[in-house]
Amino acid sequence: CLYLLDGRLQHLSILIIDIDEISDSSSNIDNTKNLPKLKCLTLTSQWYTYFYNDRIVPLLRRMLNLEELTLFLSIIRNESTYIDGTQLHNDFLINMPRLNKFIFSIHTYIINDRIEIDLPSKNDILNSFLEREYQQVHSYADEKLTFNRGFCHVYLLPYHFNDFIFMTSGFQGGSFSEVRGLIMLDIRPFENELFQVISQDFPFLQRLSITNLYSQQNKQHLSTSITFAHLFDLDLARANIDYVVQFLFDKNTSLPRLTHLTVRYETLATVTQGFTNDAARLTCSTIRCLVVKEPFVRPEKFLLYFSSL
Known part of the structure; x- marks a missing residue:
């Protein structure tokens, strides 16, 4: 330039x-x-x-x-x-x-x-x-x-x-109806309440990436599920396992339009208990594009769990 x-x-x-x-x-x-x-x-x-x-x-x-x-x-x-x-x-x-x-x-x-x-x-x-x-x-x-x-x-x-990048846990809310992409990054944990705020303040969010290796301090999830009605692309490759539980367990977060997921295989296998539990089955069944950067061998029940691949 x-x-x-x-x-x-x-x-x-x-x-x-x-x-x-x-x-x-x-x-x-x-x-x-x-x-x-x-x-x-x-x-x-x-x-x-x-x-x-x-x-x-x-x-x-x-x-x-x-x-x-x-x-x-x-x-x-x-x-x-x-x-x-x-x-x-x-x-x-x-x-x-x-x-x-x-x-x-x-x-x-x-x-x-x-x-x-x-x-x-x-x-x-x-x-x-x-x-x-x-x-x-x-x-x-x-x-x-x-x-x-x-x-x-x-x-x-x-x-x-259209993008809101490098949000930290210090975010205090606002109105961001124009935003379609959000990148979250911090060296302190993101708690459940913050995701509730984001789901309300970013009503048309489509892409979310979380970089945070620190475990959540509050393991108790909200009594009602958080909904991201338009989110279709979720990147958890650099996220602590707590955030994978936060987003893939449908009792915690509802992602009706999610089709693209980026995640570490080891974390995914742990959260799904070897692709056998039901907690993440509904969310994973809608995934059409799964990005796992490290090589792995698909277990027998993998394709049954990710039935849209």
């Missing part, structure tokens, strides 16, 4: 960049010329980047006449703090006097192994946006680090994106 922005597209006014990851480059690229004709930029990236300061900020500072800006970013920072409204202003918004529309979802993952930094509270982060006249902003953030790690997510409301 930087090659295209070396000045050759002199009349470019609208630019939409949708990439998996923002990485460094060893190529010699002229990344200094201003882009005075650019009026509208959308920059979305699905994975964490280490290069906010080195790549993203210098790029945005070149767009002096930008009128509309949309950012969907996840950023890793070492020995630092969360990105808030004050930093966004100082980094590049101050250079965009004509900006009249700023839509954003920015997730910060900090790793502070060598120093101690006082982290801002949720209210501190929200106030940093209010001071810049951004009223409809929501945030959740870790005020204390776990294993020297911390997460913060700040976004504009109403939420404008």
